[in-house]
Amino acid sequence: GQNIDQPTEMTATEGAIVQINCTYQTSGFNGLFWYQQHAGEAPTFLSYNVLDGLEEKGRFSSFLSRSKGYSYLLLKELQMKDSASYLCAVRTASGGSYIPTFGRGTSLIVHP
């Protein structure tokens, strides 16, 4: 099976930078996703990495190292509205099927 680890909770200050790490062990790796989920709401897509390196999208960036089974999500210029759960998900491919596995999520609390 797949194993995905991410911290349970993190806190940060408004305006600061925070890095949320995700490590995984899997076979048939076919991409890594980050989603944001506010309490009581649906997850929303943030980023996708399938090759090693950094993908930047506005205040959010995501990094992947496939050899290390490691990714991080970097949030810059934190805002109060960034308080949410951040979900790391690894997709695997086998026989034409694509199976996503989510981590438990990291609850980020941004305080003034």
Place this chain on the structure above:
Amino acid sequence: ETGVTQSPTHLIKTRGQQVTLRCSSQSGHNTVSWYQQALGQGPQFIFQYYREEENGRGNFPPRFSGLQFPNYSSELNVNALELDDSALYLCASSWGGGANTEAFFGQGTRLTVV
């Protein structure tokens, strides 16, 4: 707003009963995935439907079954409900059988089994 709608939003069922949850995919999408999310946990993949056929399944027992219709909307059926089935059930809509780079989630159905 993603255009993915789920119904009902909330549901209370008794242990042993059966339940059907519905999902309308976003226009132009032909793939629907279903997830179970317990409180404080990440979503767990149940299965995926692509062009009306199941093309991927997570570690869920056979009493979890589904359908996809020609308009690509989908149903999740759960038989013989257990207390542990209480969770938020999410569907996600995408294009391309799961090989896409982005999926859009509905708001979910909160199922409570008593």
